[in-house]
Amino acid sequence: MTDLDFENWTCPLPLRDTPSIVMGHGGGGAMSAELVEHLFLPGFGAAAATGLGDSAVVTAGGARLAISTDSFVVKPMFFPGGSIGDLAVNGTVNDLAMSGATPLYLSTAFILQEGTALSELARIAEAMGAAATAAGVRLVTGDTKVVDSGSGDGVYINTTGLGVVADGVDIAAHRAAPGDAVLISGDIGVHGVAVMSCREGLEFGTAVRSDTAPLHGLVAAMIATGADLHALRDPTRGGVSASLNEIARAARVGVDLVERDLPVPPGVRDACSLLGLDPMQVANEGKLLAFVPAAQAGDVLAAMRAHPHGEDACRIGTVVSEHPGMVVARTALGGTRVINLPIGEQLPRIC
Template sequence: MDLDFEGWTCPVPLRDTPAITMGHGGGGAMSGELVRHLFLSGYGDAGATGELGDCAVVAAGGARLAFSTDGYVVKPMFFPGGSIGDLAVNGTVNDLAMAGATPLHLSAAFILQEGTPLSEIGRIAEAMGAAARAAGVKLVTGDTKVVDSGSGDGVFVTTAGIGVVPDGVDIRPGRAAPGDAVLVSGDLGVHGVAVMSCREGLEFGTGVRSDTAPLHGLVAAMLATGADVHVLRDPTRGGVSAALNEIARDAGVGVELVERDLPIPGEVADACSLLGLDPLQVANEGKLLAFVPSPSAELVLEAMRAHPYGKNARRIGSCVTEHPGMVVARTALGGSRVISMPIGEQLPRIC
């Protein structure tokens, strides 16, 4: 029998991992390979085409709708500053906001392990309701499944959301352009450290609380300046490192950061040093990165700083023509270092 090798495609991730590992869920290189070489390959022409951002923007009845879905497997389910409940709502709201959309409606699906106390599920539901009210969205549909004791781990939550993208707004990774300023809305690494600080076996004293928050109001304030915002991204799994590397790759540009301008709180830096982690790879749940033309940077920063969720906003770098597809940081000593894409999972079960 003759085999047509030219027509073959690779249906599995490129790395030598014949089974799923924790690294496939980390938002880094392994996650990207899983999506591109297994899921999209399997979907064929029924799957997404073009850029893969935080959400999809689709046409519907003359409007442009943003559509996103996300799963949450946080351990522990309750942590300083939040819980899996408000995290699930805010995370999907923020994915919609990164397209410039006004979030409208969310769904919520629960996988519950047999034996989980009803009181804990009630706390999660209340947290979701409070977060939805604060964000101005409605939880309109959902589903519940229960698995045998030992087959899950407490509560897993999947949320999906839809929102409306205003006319004239075009925010996507491929629009990053040389000369853009790279902005961040506040301190980095806070959420990941807050979760790790209360994880069994890793407890350490810190006053860090999760930064989980809905960011669509901050995005609306940025757009109200009239600036042409090119790219927005909330640096969740894989942190700033993964987010900027994905943007650099998709747009075919280089990104240059100024290391001394990166807003990493002392407590976060100390915790990362203790645990051997890179703060730029630690998840954030209430921060955004923005690429805007440099002439508009100060105008946008002024609007961000006037909003409660952007009061510590600053410029951290620029988009450049050099080293396309790569992110580098200028160090305090005048040298430079490559900010690489994370391979797998630094901090499993963080979001």
């Protein structure tokens, strides 16, 4: 891939210098990263762990544990294929799973707006219970706050998860290495389009339903192959673009994609065309990206395809030593394009 001038390529925008929070700071893209790097980390100072990633692997009482936290503010709270309750459980379960952890316990904290219907809250609680049971995690502690009408928006849920990481499992973004195959577990963009279609009252021909699902079982099946899984990521906010860019930067490697190999289902393609969205930037809630040595990719793909959440798994690219920190796609026309880390928020309030 030599038709891009990598030497003179720069980040399309410098650091944003706004005096206040804008929606983009919550998009999981460049602005979110800047907020962590330039505000939270300096503010937290010595108390902060480096990076403050989606999950942390720590040691406590001699145990090797993964911790992950996520707040959910999706709007609307119910959408085709799921609800904020499903997301709140599966999202945190998946962040733990991406460290190779076996999820065990979740805390649940609610910020409720005055006036929220108890019947809606009960539906959400039931969805959380069902999702937790399906994922085999226990809801062990909780908190409820209520904010006055006008100071909230229905239901916000935080879940924080605790899991155990087996000895020998070392899955981290920085381990992605040249020669790795880049795999995806199935169709992309489905969750974001499902929420968007519901929110905007749009119809895209085919009904698109959220892919919300717990992925730790799929990860366990991948680990069981004995392959050396280098990095895993569930491409939620900011989509596949954000996740691939984060891994490329963390590992200081390049990622080369073959654009036509990206599994974009027709409903997502149509919706994105209509709305001017890039499917690679649309959120997923039941998919994972895996970076594994190419020689082991066949075994891992076979294990993924044998699992209900990985039936459509496929290879979409390769890690290279060229253009470190950058993700480049070979287009259908034979050219190449840079897949940037999304700047801000393409679809706000998507999870």
